[in-house]
Amino acid sequence: MIKGIKFSGVASGIKAEGLDLGIVVSDDDLNCLAVYTRNAVKAGHILYNRALKTKAVRAILVNSGCANACTGKKGIEDLGKIAQAVSGALNIEKKSILFASTGVIGKRLPTQKIISSIPGLLKSLDENNIDLFARAIMTTDTFPKIARFNFNGKKEYKIIGIAKGSGMINPLFATMLVFIFTDFPVPAQRFARDFKYAVKGSFERITVDGECSTNDTVMLFSKKSGEDEEAIGLFIEGINKVMKDLSLMLVKDGEGATRVIHITVKGAKKKDYAERIARRIAISPLSKTAFFGCDPNWGRFMAAAGDAGVPLNPEKVDIILQGEVLAKAGLEVPFDEMRLKEIMNRKEIELVIDLHDGRSSFDIYTTDLTYDYIKINASYRS
């Protein structure tokens, strides 16, 4: 709980059933740092928030069930109407209200339903309703995602992060909605670079299905007043930890996922080579189905690595799965397949590809590809 920052959630009827509208309201003006999707098709809330150029945020309204993407000018006007209603109900400036959306692309928001739900939504505002808010922004997520970090400077500070996944999760840039709140007085200008680094080191290190969403949003809200130079190091550590925790929750809750696979490519001549090989394996359906089937089919990892579009000398490559060497210098090392299958039947899998070609490395988290991913996505709208 952060003093003066209140959360709420409600079922407004955007979805056929369940919570679908959340809000966060602050007693004081907040700074906001945001990173949005790199997809050329951007959702209405991204275009709206960017145009607003607001310096003082008092509220963010988030809905699930409708992405408000590919809705054009009308989709942006819809947000203006909703902002007007929230502004009146809370008696705050219209331009202090931001938005985020997630759900089906191409459909307009049911503006009237949302506006009618605002009184009920505001009634439940409470500093302790973080879980309610986290649930209201879920789509195919199976659990709410909240991460916390406390640290001491001149006083005790708090960081609270809330995220939703769990499909269209792609590393460049990671797909989801993430909201982080802190009562630490963040020097926004100075911190902008660290913020991007933290995003790169967390949300850009996960992938579920290689799909880059139209709605990706990471926002950090912080108090405007005060200053605590000495605690900045701790704050940066905290932000990195909260983002890493949330990103691991996202990948763990990836659509249909039964395992999280941590892929490390090391011994690369350049970091870019390591990154492209790691990302290529992380989105390879044949590698991901092998993980689902507990099949130590290392040739699939090798084939994916060879298809990464960077130089690769297969005769130098070692492949290590759960600490067991499957291939050395590009050739199979005899291993007990039944035992391997057994140690692959875990929730967390470590795969290391050693290129023996330099000193650079890169790591990324991904999921297996399962029947349930197909089930969820072949019937998401119905």
Next chain:
Amino acid sequence: MIKGIKFSGVASGIKAEGLDLGIVVSDDDLNCLAVYTRNAVKAGHILYNRALKTKAVRAILVNSGCANACTGKKGIEDLGKIAQAVSGALNIEKKSILFASTGVIGKRLPTQKIISSIPGLLKSLDENNIDLFARAIMTTDTFPKIARFNFNGKKEYKIIGIAKGSGMINPLFATMLVFIFTDFPVPAQRFARDFKYAVKGSFERITVDGECSTNDTVMLFSKKSGEDEEAIGLFIEGINKVMKDLSLMLVKDGEGATRVIHITVKGAKKKDYAERIARRIAISPLSKTAFFGCDPNWGRFMAAAGDAGVPLNPEKVDIILQGEVLAKAGLEVPFDEMRLKEIMNRKEIELVIDLHDGRSSFDIYTTDLTYDYIKINASYRS
């Protein structure tokens, strides 16, 4: 049937059961044009054939069940031993024998089993045993893939193409083994460029799972003697048709596929833009699961297009599915969802993305992503 070109197939024990070894033997020397995988990890047969630099081919031995990839120098030596045995049995030069393999990566060929099977394999050699050969090279394919084209020049000529799929099928370059035989006297030097164009227009226009194999091989074998300048146009037409036919069989038999989706991106400023958008949609798991579920979820196609890494103005884009306009100028056009679901429940689907930004276009064939793809690939080796 082509006079003097004989086919055979046998179960040699590479697989636990079924046909797994095929051979084609020619009475006369043949020219061979070949294109191999772009994957940095290349199978043993590719390294072996390339090093051979043979000008006169008499036989090609093809096995399924073992890719002979990631097997290093030993894997190449294995082929030398097998070539020695085939050479002795057929009384032809060792260097006139080529190889191709498909199957699990990282395992050595069972050289002794293969050598012991050669007498039985040669016993069934027959100009009419094309189907037997086509079956011997299958892995997860559900039907043998043979395409034919006859045309007249100075005499009647024939083209016979044989292919196998059906996973690790990726557009750059298309993954599979393809063998095409003709009695037309191909002027190899002059035809090399047309050959590559034909490959680009067929096998590089399909994808099943975006996975580039270590073993991709397309080979064209033709008679060395004779000349028929005037029929070259017809021959090129025939090669293009045979390759297109085979590539459509490959995608139709894609692992677990229930539909073939033909994606056309038009109105692009550059052909490269159209190609990258078409390829991005073709490998998008969310688009592919939508096709499986008969879900006219056009936002997923739009999101994939926006993630293609090329300029895109969503406000100009039309999306047309089975002739029905789902989105115009980036916005949804009201459509009857139940009727759309019905017309999506077909074996063949046409998706057109019109960018309204220029005159270039590109088209590609892909499959849906289904439970059976997961089933096949989570248990391929067991």
